Amino acid sequence: MGLKDQRLNALDRHLALIGFMGAGKTTLAETVAARIGRRAVDADRLLEGRAQISIGAFFAQRGETEFRVAEASLARETFRQSPPAVVALGGGAVKTPEVQTALRRYAFTVLVDVDVDTAWERSKGTDRPNAQDEVVFRRLYEERQPLYRGAADAVANDADGVILAAAGIHHEIGALERLGELVPGDGPVALVADSTVMGIYGPMAQTALGDRLQSEHELPAGEAAKHLHVVERLWSEFRLDRGGTVVALGGGALTDAAGLAAAMYLRGVPWVVVPTTLVGQVDAGIGGKTAIDIPQGKNLVGAFHWPARVVIDEALLATLPERERRQGEAERIKTELLAGRPLDVRAAAAYKAALCLRDPYDRGDRQWLNLGHTFAHALEAAADFDLPHGEAVALGLLAALRLSGRDTAPVTEALDPQAVKVDRDRAWEALQRDKKRTGDDINLVLLGDDGPYLEARSPDEVRAALDTLIR
Numbered sequence: 260m261g262l263k264d265q266r267l268n269a270l271d272r273h274l275a276l277i278g279f280m281g282a283g284k285t286t287l288a289e290t291v292a293a294r295i296g297r298r299a300v301d302a303d304r305l306l307e308g309r310a311q312i313s314i315g316a317f318f319a320q321r322g323e324t325e326f327r328v329a330e331a332s333l334a335r336e337t338f339r340q341s342p343p344a345v346v347a348l349g350g351g352a353v354k355t356p357e358v359q360t361a362l363r364r365y366a367f368t369v370l371v372d373v374d375v376d377t378a379w380e381r382s383k384g385t386d387r388p389n390a391q392d393e394v395v396f397r398r399l400y401e402e403r404q405p406l407y408r409g410a411a412d413a414v415a416n417d418a419d420g421v422i423l424a425a426a427g428i429h430h431e432i433g434a435l436e437r438l439g440e441l442v443p444g445d446g447p448v449a450l451v452a453d454s455t456v457m458g459i460y461g462p463m464a465q466t467a468l469g470d471r472l473q474s475e476h477e478l479p480a481g482e483a484a485k486h487l488h489v490v491e492r493l494w495s496e497f498r499l500d501r502g503g504t505v506v507a508l509g510g511g512a513l514t515d516a517a518g519l520a521a522a523m524y525l526r527g528v529p530w531v532v533v534p535t536t537l538v539g540q541v542d543a544g545i546g547g548k549t550a551i552d553i554p555q556g557k558n559l560v561g562a563f564h565w566p567a568r569v570v571i572d573e574a575l576l577a578t579l580p581e582r583e584r585r586q587g588e589a590e591r592i593k594t595e596l597l598a599g600r601p602l603d604v605r606a607a608a609a610y611k612a613a614l615c616l617r618d619p620y621d622r623g624d625r626q627w628l629n630l631g632h633t634f635a636h637a638l639e640a641a642a643d644f645d646l647p648h649g650e651a652v653a654l655g656l657l658a659a660l661r662l663s664g665r666d667t668a669p670v671t672e673a674l675d676p677q678a679v680k681v682d683r684d685r686a687w688e689a690l691q692r693d694k695k696r697t698g699d700d701i702n703l704v705l706l707g708d709d710g711p712y713l714e715a716r717s718p719d720e721v722r723a724a725l726d727t728l729i730r
């Protein structure tokens with residue numbers, strides 16, 4: 260299958276959930292829809308509402324053939340509507356060729372996987388027409404599996420899994436060894452990595468890409484990659500045509516630069532992100548923002564370019580120096596504060612992915628991810644960027660929590676931020692430059708009992724909060 264034919268994510272299309280009865284599609288559709296800011300549609304409930312009869316009674320009185328016709332017609336109608344929704348389909352809907360065609364054309368389809376014992380436990384004793392006899396139920400389950408797998412673009416079994424799939428993110432320990440299969444399409448690949456990461460993981464990536472590997476490009480490690488001359492060099496070295504893919508293997512600095520190179524080369528070629536730092540796996544690799552720095556400031560030139568796939572392999576973090584891991588911890592703790600619950604790498608990635616699916620161009624809720632960052636950026640600028648971003652974020656989170664009137668223990672206990680020695684006036688000037696204003700007031704992301712919100716606070720309050728971070 261060529262790249263053009265593949266459905267890589269649910270960004271501009273419906274997200275359809277398919278799978279056997281008892282898989283939990285209805286509940287998952289509601290959870291996922293709320294998290295990615297879409298309407299949830301349950302095809303069976305919709306049909307029952309229209310026909311004014313339960314699915315069980317419809318089957319019994321009018322037969323399966325008539326039911327499938329009604330089901331297909333409703334599916335077609337739903338998929339033609341916009342904006343895109345999260346649609347839970349009935350267990351047998353994919354039997355109908357018309358539904359299969361509609362899925363291919365209008366949806367990114369996730370198979371909600373369930374084992375047969377769990378499905379039976381959940382379905383027995385209900386009025387579901389195909390759950391009246393265990394032997395029939397189990398046979399049907401086996402029969403349907405190839406049908407589901409044939410129609411699915413991805414497989415998942417929880418809300419985070421559905422969201423990750425919908426964003427084109429593949430999370431698997433050891434995934435780097437399968438990189439060749441995980442890069443969509445079958446065209447050539449330009450592999451870009453920083454000098455450190457190429458030394459550690461380059462050989463494994465080369466082996467995994469096999470014959471598809473057309474060229475390799477080594478960039479300087481760290482922020483030094485995020486310069487126009489580095490990106491320009493990539494453009495001069497690439498030999499890809501539009502059927503090719505850039506694979507960016509590295510931390511946030513590397514993927515920001517390589518992503519921008521991919522966004523502009525031939526007016527945009529697909530790219531795959533393989534984040535190798537914790538910052539990359541929970542933050543920078545997700546959501547399609549790419550950027551380079553210019554003398555006037557960090558990340559001032561960039562583009563939105565959603566990756567064809569993000570491959571999160573936590574095994575790659577084994578070689579990450581402790582100093583770098585701490586940078587990522589700050590972003591992970593930030594995400595926990597936003598979500599209001601503990602999050603591992605996979606769950607933190609899914610949280611960010613949901614916000615980015617909801618607001619791909621950073622015009623609304625995606626700005627929540629800036630929690631604490633207004634203060635962090637000001638401190639970094641006042642320190643001439645000689646302050647690790649994670650430490651600045653940890654301090655920024657303290658200020659955000661204080662201004663929100665909340666306990667700072669989750670941050671002090673996990674990150675132990677220490678006040679920094681920078682010039683107070685420079686930090687304040689930088690903060691005022693950095694942020695959008697409402698009159699004199701400064702817009703901040705704050706945390707309430709129900710989660711994050713945007714609020715304008717007076718300059719006096721904000722400056723006082725900033726001052727507590729400086730010694």
Ligand SMILES: NC(=O)c1ccc[n+]([C@@H]2O[C@H](COP(=O)([O-])OP(=O)(O)OC[C@H]3O[C@@H](n4cnc5c(N)ncnc54)[C@H](O)[C@@H]3O)[C@@H](O)[C@H]2O)c1
Nearest residue numbers: 455480481510511512513535536538539543548575578579
């Ligand atoms: N695009 C976004 O949405 C976004 C979000 C957050 C941050 N960022 C950007 O990310 C950058 C910071 O990224 P970062 O913290 O990942 O740092 P980084 O990319 O600078 O990498 C840090 C260092 O770790 C090394 N390294 C990376 N992976 C390794 C591994 N697995 N083993 C051993 N060494 C490894 C690198 O060679 C480098 O020296 C900043 O430029 C920031 O602006 C972008």
